[in-house]
Amino acid sequence: MNARPRVRVLLPLPLADAYDYRVPAGLEVVPGDIVLVPLGKREELGVVWDGAADPALPERKLRDIVGRLDAPAMTGSLRRFVDWVAQYTLSPPGAVLRMALSSPSALEPQPLQPGWTLAEPPEAARLTESRRRVLALLAPGAVVAGTALAEAAGVSAGVVRGLADAGFLRPAPLPRGRAFAYPAPDHPGPALAEDQRAAAETLRASVAARGFAVTLLTGVTGSGKTEVYFEAVAEALRAGRQALVLLPEIALSAQWLDRFRARFGVAPALWHSELTSRTRRVTWRAVAEGEAKVLVGARSALFLPFPDLGLIVVDEEHETAFKQEEGVVYHARDMAVVRARLAAASCILVSATPSLETLTNAETGRYAHVHLAQRHGGAAMPDVAALDLRRHPPERGRFLSPPLIEAVAATFARGEQAMLFLNRRGYAPMTLCRTCGHRMQCPNCSTWLVEHRAQRRLQCHHCGHSEAPPETCPKCDAPHSLVPIGPGVERVLEEAIALWPDARRLVMASDTIPGPAAAAEAARAISAREVDLLIGTQIMAKGWHFPHLTLVGVVDADLGLAGGDLRAAERTIQLLHQVAGRAGRESARGSVLLQSFSPEHPVMQALVSGDLDGFMRAESAQRRPGHWPPFGRLAALIVSSEEERAADRTARDLGAAAPHGDGVQVLGPAPAPLALLRGRHRRRLLLKTRRDIAVQPLLREWLARVTVPNAVRVQVDVDPVGFL
Template sequence: MPLPLADAYDYRAPAGPPPPAGSFVLVPLGTRRAIGVVWDGEADSRLPESRLRAVIEVLDAPPMTATLRRFVDWVAAYTLSPPGAVLRMAMSAPAALEPPAPQAGWRLASAPEGARITPARRRVLDLLADGRPRAGGEIAEAAGVTPAVLRGMAEAGLIAPALLPHRPRFAPPDPARPGPALGPEQQAAADLLREAAGRRAFSTTLLTGVTGSGKTEVYFEAIAETLRSGRQALVLLPEIALSAQWLERFRARFGAAPALWHSELTARTRRDTWRAVAEGQAPVLVGARSALFLPFPDLGLIVVDEEHETAFKQEEGVVYHARDMAVVRARLSEAACVLASATPSLESVTNAATGRYASVHLPARHGGAAMPQVTLVDLRRSPPERGRFLSPPLVAAVGETLARGEQAMLFLNRRGYAPMTLCRACGHRLRCPNCTAWLVEHRAARRLQCHHCGHAEAPPEACPSCGAPHSTVPIGPGVERVLEEASALWPEARRLVMASDTIAGPAAAAAAAAAIRDREVDLLIGTQIVAKGWHFPHLTLVGVVDADLGLAGGDLRAAERTFQLLHQVAGRAGREEHPGRVLLQTFAPEHAVMQALVSGDLDAFMAAEAEARRPGHWPPFGRLAALIVSAEEDRAADRVARDLGLAAPGGEGVEVLGPAPAPLAILRGRHRRRLLLKTRRDIAVQPLLRAWLARVEVPGHVRVQVDVDPVGFL
């Protein structure tokens, strides 16, 4: 059942041949009816026949493939999740399990003697002369008649009702359509990926290359080979809402749009897309991480674009990393998997170095464009004016760029106007009532908001602590505050803010990309969403307002993530004939991340990161698993966390850290404690976790979430 249940239920098979494994069936469950999947394995022989309830109906839907059933079981076992909870992700469009309703139209009938044939009726008869039934709206439009004409013809016996055949929802992409000319290095990479996609065997290839080197065009050739072999292809993007330019490039290469899968689809579109995938009528699908659980009958290729992105990690419900699970699904499907990134994760780099993955690298930008020059602005020596956040060198660079008629970008990975608001009279900081987080001011919307739970409130007229009127002040910059400063410095510049608050979905992202491409924007101000794969041909300057932002907090991957983000955003500059410049404002120009960004030496930076982690068996040279204990009462969370700490596993190569309050000690009203299991790479953590959790009784009002291979530690 698609419910958070650990076991399957036994039912009596309906009359006739028993439904095979994978069949979708309607069954009684308590006082209601539910849809489940006939699963693999034997029935419980201890159950008496009298206790079995009968299957109500076998649904007319393509059965769930054995590959997908094995994938559901594998993900459940790896993440320590109930199989039913994983199955629910594979049944995310229940309406698709009902066959689509037949559509009615009209066909030509035998004309009775003496029927009146007007010019309008003649046009309809000529249209239907080929014998193909058509929908009434299609006939009316093509023949230039009104629905009343069709009704009159039906009454006269000239046309008769007919059921229309179901048309494929998605036009087939054309793999033979010529793509852009590839350079020698791109061609060699494309040949390698084509060969992998055509083998009908499992492989994983890490595709790396500098920003703008044509990685997308290269893996498009693997998609073309997959289509030629009659198999389906899946492309995972970290944020499908920001895929407007990717979709344009796909249409240009293949002459048709792919199927889409993301959270903003309507229920009807989800139903139609799920069914099309299951019936093999969606040759290529591009989607967010949940697309990994769609019912592909013959999946031949999985591409994970921007494979380093933490957006591929699902943190709620079933906690899994889509990049890692993509490799598993490819193995179960005997398919090729391509992991693409200009700044690959250390995990993938290590797997390529040890031979687990094949690898191919594109060292130069396509078309002869040069990589941008990266310069550090030491804020200790060139501080901004009091109350400002843009340093004199950055202000001068933006002004010069705009004067040349080129586009500039100011990057700050922080939404809103200010990350913190405090009282100048007593120092009180405005905090979320549900989380241990500061409220972020969004001045344009006149609200204070928590970015963790969504709580929002109006800015107070007086300090809630000391009562001083109009005493609250914003501390620090967000993109709205940078916009305010930019508006004062360059009032004539046409400005656009790109953040998750202002880019609500695919349509807004497409409109923003078109405005920038068509030079309707002079100055772009954005958060991390501007770093992901955009191609802005006239953008020549990127200014990073706070390059140090991601280095705080002591996260295991802080340096790696900061390098990846800043390298990606720097890669937006100078992607065509005009050279690009990048200015990084920093208080720590000597930091290894800043020096690596200036040198552009990704390999040296990754090697240094690896050497720092190897001695302590930190990932990817060891394994981690987190237990997050949460409860509405702090004492309940403390009690269970303490019991887990006392029952923690031990032994050589095994270490447990904690319990300790989580950095976000209260989230959505629940008190949170964390424990971290760390082991050598050769030790499987799942058996340790199962035995550990079995030793501790957890009350129903306390939750213990398991996060195998955590990427965040909040």
């Protein structure tokens, strides 16, 4: 008797490899097929994976595939992408596959909705006028829902049921309608300026070539980069291929969606965490069947099953929101380039302030580079000035300096809008006792509790712990001795109310703009001039276009420069330049005032002079000698445990087993800046190598030399962007 064929099946579980299964008689499967297989006492979904099964595995250890699902098979390029991400991030392939099978219900048979169609009419049947109206609406072979039929004929549902009982109608399944309308590539969009047309032509040519290519699209804020890359999306549509656009804050993309509708006539498919399970199911299936032609999504959209992906756009490519920090740790910008290569697609990275890694790739010729030097429509770049807080200090207990207050008042007097930016939520970042100095700290994290005065709570922004402000100090029992230290946006709002009581104000932070509907309403109110003063955090920096906003005041421009983060200066200049770019985007010239205690800092000087290129060249020159990214490679090991001693022991063992050699250096172990996070004690080690040394083999050998207890977790972060 011939042995039945065997295949490898990868399960969406944190397993190191695929499992071998037998293919039962009468079933044929090929790599990519989605199947149901037994695992222990339960059944699991899996994907038939590439590669040969182990012929040495005894027959008695094999179990049969239960069946194949009637769902689109996973493409070869997506299977290769899953394997690539797993290898690069040192993650179990099954954990990566789970992201690609993120909507299991979409794999189940989709129920058909019932309708009615014409049957053979019975002989000598008597028809009333209402019945005649119903039958007149049905063409031969057409299927219509009963409720729609009754409504169109102006009759009750009972009349339709009566026709069925009399034999005039028979039940039939309704044909599935399209879940998403097709965007029209030739729908008339906004007129492009000459430099925009030239840039768009370059991007269109890249997509039309139907091969892998990466292009960096840069341009000053307000130069119309979005409208330019829309032309690349249109080219992908003309070629019959799909397009994916990644945004860092998809839930706050109301204005971007308006621009898309204006260009293509319809809305794109969306993919983000706030979608309902039904919408996720419908969208996943529409992507897999090629029906969703353009999808805009968060980083997880990279793992959707596009059958013919022709273009990936990463908008605001410098944003750290593209880094996934939990589970499989990956950077969506970098993985987008890989996905495009495996799909023979074009990839466009977009930013007014690109990351040093991307700039270096463009300068060395790995990426093409297209630049828009002018704001669209003749608008000028805003004037930027630094306010030295040592020379112009705010009043005691206040946070806005006199020159900034005067500038805001003058803006209101001209009937224009102003923005006060502070990248700090809540009322105050710290609360302490003025009697004994005790600071209110999170019990689960080594961080201070942030006061949210409007909700009367102290909250940790890392683990979500929340408590009411105590009446007495928890340490010394002094009554009413707890005072707020430093400003958050709520405190700036309080100061603004006192200064400009008649101004109409709007606070934009993740607490107050929780999702797409709130973002859309905020954008509408601002554009309709129902708001005079915006006060907010970094969510105001991302792509907003407010025609009447002419003044941006940065309350604490030095905020991001503290600490020893490798990218602190780069991130700060990116954020502040993006925020500054909200000012003066139409005819009225904008101005930006940066409150700083260090106006001589290179970041402030670059922002004032507008010489971002010079700043990035200097930043590059500082990193190159020490082989810091992008001129070297980094990988972090984060050791964590609920038991502090266990974390320390494992970190020490890893430190003793650390790799050595020319061009290889290990820093640590050391307590992480957030040494306690969500109840887990954390220690960090950092592997640094030359650019020509791959870190993955070193990491695998290193981890294999150390036995990690069950109570300890070691997370690997290849190419870390943060160091908390």
